[in-house]
Amino acid sequence: MSAFPSRHKLIALAVACAFAPAAFAQTADKSDNVLPEVVVTSAPADGIARNASVGGFSEAPLRETPASISVITLEQMQERSIRTATDAVKYDASVQNSYNAVGLSDWFAIRGFTLDMGSNYRKDGMVILAHSAIPMENKERLEILKGLAGLQAGIASSGGILNYVTRRPTDTPLRSVTFEVRERGSIYGAIDLGGRSDNGVFGYRINAAAEDTKSYVQGSNGDRKFVSGAFDWRLSSRALLSVDMDYQHKSQLTVPGFQLLGLDQRLPTSVSGKTMLNNQTWSLPVTDDSNNLGVKFEYELNDNWRTTLQANKFELRRDDAVALSSGCTTPGEILNFGYCANGDFGLYDLRRDNDKRSVMTTQAMLQGKFATGSIGHELTTGLSTLNRRDNFADYLFNPTVGGLQGNIYTTPQRDLVLQPTNPVGLRRKEEEQSFFVQDVMALNEQFKLHAGARYTKLKRVQFNSGGGLIRTTDDDYVLPNVALVYSPSKTLSFYASASQGLEPGGEVPSGLPNAESVLDPYKSKQLEFGVKADISPDLSVSAALFQIKRHNEYAHASTNDATAAIDAYLTAGEQVNRGIEFAAQGRATRNLMLGASFVALQAKAEGTGDPDIEGKRIGNVPKFKSAVYMDYALPQMPAVKLNATWIYSTSKVFAPNSQIASLDKKVDGYHVLNLGARYATKFGNTATTFRFGVDNVFNKFYWGDTSNAFGGYLIPGAPRVFRLSTQFDF
Template sequence: MFFAAACSAHAQQAALPEVVVNEGATAPQADVSGFGDVPLRELPLSATVIDSKQLIGSGARRLADLTQFDSSVTDAYNSAGYWDYLTVRGFVLDNRFNYRREGLPISAETSIPLDNKERVEILRGTSGIQAGTSAPGGLVNYVVKRPTERDLRTVRIETTSRGSVLGALDLGGRFGENRQFGYRLNIASENLKPLTHNLDGNRNMFSLAADWRITRDSVLEFEVEQSRKTQPSQNGYSLLGGVLPAPVDPRINLNNQPWSQPSVFKALTGTVRFSQALNADWRWSAQIGQQRLKTDDRLAYAFGCGAEGNYDRYCSDGTFDVYDFRSENERRTQTAGSLNLKGNVMTGSVRHELGFGLLQSRVRNRFQDQAYNYAGTGNIWATAMVPPSPDAITPQTNRDERSTELSVQDAIRWNDRFTIWLGARHTRLDRSSIGNDGSDPTGYKQGVTTPWIAASYAIQAGLLAYASWGKGVESQIVPNRGDQYDNAGQALPALKSRQWELGIKGGNDAFNWQLAWFDISRPMTNLDACNRLGITPCEAKYDGRAVHRGLEAGAQWTQGPWRIGGSMTLMDAKRRGSIVEPASNGQWPTNVPKQVLRAQAAYRVPSVPGLEVAGQLSHEGRRNVLADGSITLPSWTRVDAVLRYDTKLRGVNTSWTLAVDNLFDRRYWKESPYQFGHVYLFPGAPRTLRLGLSIAL
């Protein structure tokens, strides 16, 4: 509260921006940028904002479903019944550090529902000024639905060709003598029946958001979300020896053992935020949030081929080793609080838009012994049954982390056209870990600073050119395995990535577009290579860099009955400077397509008011399955189709949706992640029908 004490007197014209959310409204700003008050089209960076209307219209249930909206975002081990991984600009986001909710850090090592999200923001590129530590690909921020100004009463029902059924309720509005109190209630329940055999499950979600406009200058906001999802999972297929198999039937379930149990994800998350305008130019806010996760992670885990001595793929004859994996009662708790001060200062004719922030967070992860036991031999036809081996005898590692982040930013507007953007974040880390049996304690403290600078120039109204340079940082500790690493348990120097970006964006309400070129350089370590190649002894250290360069283009056009949009990414990604594996230098990273195209088109039929026909095309180019490029995954293209009809039944607004995903029922390998030291192949989903009805009461 020291900001308020320092500036207690505020002018009569002081007021906070109204907390008003209208369902389906566009989201011209992105909080994930760090400059949430500035429209996205005026910022010198690249980001995608997917609003609630797009989330509902696409039938999205999970983060992995959102790759269709951005050509720079692709899958990275997205399995049914498990949590999501994303790749942005060729780098896999870290589920521990690259995710935010209402601007506060959260863990994405869980299932996160979208039913109560107003929008999902995806920042592309290094995120050093937005996050203390994070992988360089980007940052994801979930923004929850807030109270609406007008009363909202919406019921939504959806079903699929397999028999999944979703029921959702969305209520919002304001009340009180001066309508100073607002609320938003979201409830969802779904019976999950994917096309993959024997992966049925269910999920439930309840959320409540409320606010109190205490005065014209003061707003108190609150929200809480509780969710539960239970569903069996399965890992992907793999190479058969040294052969890439033809795409398999995606309905086959490799986790079909009689003793297989579903994974269970429970989450309770909430935030409280107070905002105060000090005068016409300055305001401060304080926010605190907590996330509590409980997970039971279970799987009949297909991993490697001991018979042939290959532990990163399946056997040549289609068999594989099966492990009984059970990690019960995983508990992850993250608590974060922030103070922010924002305002404007004039120095002569130059305007400074300043921001100061203090963020503190604490992570506490606790695990029990897990089962990871060899159970027998399975096969890709899912016909082999093996006995269970559920004894939890493998210790795990408990983790604690405290971080304090100080940030400052300044948008220096020299005139109506030219702006210099400056930002810096200093982070103090205190991390420790210890085996849940008390063994192998490690810990370290580290301080890192990540700067960012950009310049933008408005060539004319609706046309902006910009250039930026910034750093991101990752912090890594050597595994505490003295039998393999000479410096086991020690912290490596901070891994600092850097990014250059040049871009130009423009347009108006009918047509907008953006073109951006990026160059990201990320330090690499030899940890993965030492483990994978069995190098002993190994001194863990830097081992070259990953350099990703690319060109992104996107546009949206609306004219009369037509809506057309799309994006394209062309990328050159290479490993450079490796000493441990010199053969990898110049090679393309695994599971990163060389080009990606997303396109959407919609047409409102003039002769039938309320009727719209829409289509979606996704294309991803070839990608490496193995690091040496000896096996690659072919490119693939998928087409989806949607028919929407908005009408009134007995005076009630209703919206019907009939969608067909994978319209031509193409069979293809969708992605090839190298995950957990293993090559995996995930098939694309078969043709799926979805019917939805939304009623606005």
């Protein structure tokens, strides 16, 4: 299904359904079987989440879930004018950017493991693809599960799961409009409409947004359009049908990162976070068109048992393009990874058009409560399927005329006549079937045993650009999960868990044979011990101690020389991440809300047999990171609320491959302070909220991301950025 017709069908259906309440009110069944009004569950008025669905198979209290979970609520996102997931996850120290270049997508690592773009990102528990930016306008909250998710998700990278929970229809009419201006004149507008028919049978939620983007990096301009609809029908007192759909178009010139300088591989200096290396006259934007359609049917069999049927389809079409800065071609200083000592670099036309990726997931689930003697059971069992298709071309990788170079300080213009991109073909198809079961057993008033397992069967076939077979995977896996929770009181819980996950397999880097194909899946293992406590009705704290082991995958160079090229992508030994997390959130006083997140993490390669990486720190993983934030309502002026966020990270290693890892290049840590304010008032009957914010108040330059993606790049953090918005609630 192409993006163009899907877009128009989606918009037409959203508009039609938005005006349907009256019709449904006239025709709906008015018998006693109609469901009573259901209140949409979200964070309470204080904006603090106390439940999440990402830790299991249904929404459950955070304190009772034996896993480390954080939730960013809609109110928290509104108060700080958060428009992207990259901005949202700043409040969880366990989450780290992973090649979050301006104009691209929101890619992350959790607990030191880079998330897989095709399996670790979920929408209402169902797989979506993170190759494009995920819109936030129709999201009620962002749930972050830290650690293995084999039982919940099957195939997923070790770091954890990001689950985007969609906004649902409201029981009272909702009419909200937001306008915002940002750095260099970026203009943004959004609407949020919700309500129900008179008899409550039909509900709707419509979100739409448009943005004219002028990034803080001059030249990285673009535009974005988004529309979504979420609808539900109360078919009877026990049956609920929900449908949600969205479409997004996004086009923007992306901002490449930096490489190291010279044969001695020095960090670039005297550069700015506003530097645009993709500023050639022939530079083209990255353009994404994505469609999403989800359907969910819930039926209560009786007071103790219910069943859920769910399906979701996500489609993406992408044109990828960048004037790529990479390597050095100066005689005597030729580098495959790294710029020349004076800042010169090789300049390439890197493009491919018409990527088409889709994933279809389904799930059927039965949940119920019963007792065997004195032991209470909460049983979940179900089946799920996944069907994925990736169609893409090999990248066109052409140097500028005569191999002329660019420079990070002068950014000269170079001539190039654009050539046609390579043909698109089917490169990967994947089918996954799973059976899962979990039983939460209440052994007595203090102890609960969580025991479960997922059986997953995977068929994966990968092809090269000519249609030739690269690799076939046909295997099955059993992923057990067990946890014991001890609750000496209603406000305190201790837990211990052991689990296995299923890694999707690492992706072969560009420049090697069979680039962008993935290795076979394999198991990972995790042990975790944690404590969660409600210090007061308004303040909660948690801590977790964990160890995760998985295969160590890395790009290898044959010699310990900065001029050496990567010659293989290897699996050797284990990557072992050990750490401790702490989090606190709640209301310290009537007017002061506080939050804090800390993580101390050791990430090393062990048992590799390669002296260049054995025992070395894993790249892009700080030893310590923290995020502390507050919201304060002025007692004398309750309409005014101030907020502040302080983010701190220690140094990280820049290790795109083994020979650079052996050089032990460290990137300094950083402090960043963000401030904001909100003023709420009324104009007539219209509630109006003004919000102002400034990020990176002291305009500090820092390397926020030292990713090993695409051969290894350093991404500067954003400089000082201002924003001003107005929200009208009618």
